[in-house]
């Protein structure tokens with residue numbers, strides 16, 4: 001089980017959290033102007049890196065806040081945790 | 093008028109029996125008034141609410157502060173739970189406005205802030221888990237570090253106890269409150285009684 005450091009509550013067991021997929025996927029400025037393919041790309045297409053990945057988590061059984069995590073998808077190492085609205089930290 | 097019945101009304105005798113060894117005390121504190129407050133902690137409304145409560149809203153995560161018979165629990169960076177004594181079931185009785193109305197009135201004075209004051213008293217009931225073995229008992233189903241150095245009086249946490257969502261409050265050196273959903277209360281009480289078996293005799 002992962003030990004995920006909630007930016008508010010501190011380290012908690014993974015079972016207290018919900019996963020929210022890739023972070024920093026911007027909502028289209030003008031959704032009505034998108035073609036079907038562009039809309040489908042916004043809805044369904046996500047990065048799938050082997051390595052550091054910025055993703056959203058929600059501390060659903062605790063403070064119920066959403067926040068961002070940079071997690072290595074190959075090792076599960078958590079490189080950084082940061083609050084919504086903060087920029088993605090640079091991972092060396 | 094319908095008779096009020098707390099979620100754990102049927103457990104009193106078994107709670108009593110679990111305390112027979114003197115190392116544990118289990119009890120329900122039924123019908124506590126619980127008001128959920130959401131407000132920007134840096135706005136003027138938060139200051140007014142703090143003055144009305146007699147203590148500032150705690151901004152440190154997991155902080156629990158007391159003012160008279162009120163306890164203010166940190167639930168999130170803009171969310172608190174104010175817990176007070178049972179105010180009975182009659183609205184607008186001779187005792188004057190209740191805690192919810194007093195807080196709502198205080199908050200309404202600042203039209204430029206967004207404030208939410210909601211009575212959630214019926215959402216959870218409160219269990220007292222106290223005694224020398226209270227930490228050991230809770231630790232059977234809670235992954236948090238409950239050592240007094242980390243989780244002593246003045247601390248609270250929303251977490252899982254035996255997979256049920258609870259608000260855990262450290263009241264005194266060996267006294268905790270477990271606020272759990274009314275619909276989970278029976279399960280939580282059964283789990284506590286089962287986990288307490290080794291400490292009873």
Ligand SMILES: [Zn+2]
Pocket residue numbers: 006007008009010059062063064065
């Ligand atoms: Zn949290």
